């Protein structure tokens with residue numbers, strides 16, 4: 580690391596990561612040219628970079644991938660969790676090579692450029708990860724310029740003046756603006772996503788989209804539900820108009836406490852009406868807020884595809900996909916909220932159930948994408964409970 584205020588840009592450096600304290604890490608830029616400010620986090624998944632980059636929960640964040648080879652299978656039109664990438668940029672160890680995969684449609688660096696996302700390669704991503712583990716997730720600027728012209732002091736000031744994710748509501752920015760009927764089922768080689776089962780006899784799930792990953796909706800369809808997606812700002816009356824059999828609360832970016840300002844009152848009304856509820860990640864945090872618990876910002880967060888979680892009912896361990904930087908504070912759970920899952924990495928809360936309602940939620944991502952399939956059963960449990 581070098582001091583951005585005193586050092587010049589090394590020869591050949593076309594990309595840089597600048598920290599609020601003035602330190603900097605140089606490398607080679609790819610994707611879009613320019614700069615972006617956000618929180619730096621690390622993800623330990625070995626596969627699924629396209630799903631990770633398009634997960635709307637990464638809005639406002641820059642991802643440091645610990646796996647060294649990112650981009651080498653290119654990009655395709657299927658492995659997406661939203662229409663476009665939401666992470667602002669990414670940092671990778673090795674330079675992005677020409678894509679080698681039969682499903683490739685567009686090289687990773689070109690895809691990043693097309694969507695205005697900045698990449699930085701040739702960086703010691705393990706050292707960055709260790710730094711995040713020691714000091715917590717920092718606010719940074721990622722910048723790319725083919726001529727290596729960086730005003731490092733200005734970039735450091737930009738990182739310094741960014742307010743950070745705590746208190747930031749980003750769901751409002753990434754949510755779909757219109758209500759829509761969801762159609763796709765889960766992906767099959769040679770068939771794509773196909774259509775879910777037809778017919779209106781299926782239990783109707785109204786899914787509130789705080790920045791949802793598409794694979795959640797695909798899994799709800801696979802589990803036998805008809806899914807209608809409503810924007811994050813939907814009122815209780817709008818939820819009710821859809822005549823739901825159950826309500827799903829999606830994942831999403833930003834601080835749950837900030838997002839909860841408009842979402843939590845609606846969730847409370849849904850609970851009062853005794854509608855069954857299932858929440859994932861941000862949806863989990865907001866169900867907990869609605870029940871009277873509190874959320875906290877984590878030191879480094881959990882992001883990867885191999886996080887062990889213990890199911891408290893029977894001690895079974897699920898290997899899960901995770902992406903969160905806030906957590907439900909277990910010490911604040913009211914009487915009627917039972918913890919159901921706990922992280923085996925740090926003991927943090929990973930699931931709750933309301934004892935007096937048909938409502939449960941998990942902090943992890945049972946839809947995987949990318950990740951293990953141990954927790955698909957939760958979709959089944961929710962949809963079967965609606966019949």
Ligand SMILES: NC(=O)CC[C@H](N)C(=O)O
Nearest residue numbers: 636830831860861904905
């Ligand atoms: N994946 C998510 O829904 C993330 C929830 C929340 N934004 C967090 O970082 O904790």
